[in-house]
Amino acid sequence: MFHTIVRNLDTTKNIEQHYTLPAVNAVICAYEQSLGNFNTWDYEIINHPKVVWSLTTVTCGDFCAFRDDLPTPVMRTWAIESYIAARKET
Secondary structure, three states: OOOEEEEEOOOOOOOEEEEOOOHHHHHHHHHHHHOOOOOHHHOOOOOOOOEEEOOOEEEEOOEEEEOOOOOOHHHHHHHHHHHHHHHHHO
16 A cells, blocks of 8 residues: 655645655646646546656656655655755755
8 A cells, every 4th residue: 555745845834745646646646636626537647747757756746755666764865855955956
């Protein structure tokens, strides 16, 4: 069973959304719901145009989650902190 934590990287608040979905599905749901689209059966999961994969995360718009296949929590924590720091610098 999946437990994915999605973070909105565009806010100054530490907002987390919890989903029982794989990471890519969870970030798409968070993104679409932020736009007011709650028709989950209409989401474009396979080829969503806003999905970006990185080494450790998957993002959709400003929503980010750790990939499901990462080995350790330490690696995931380091990756998200590095990503947030890089976004603040730009």
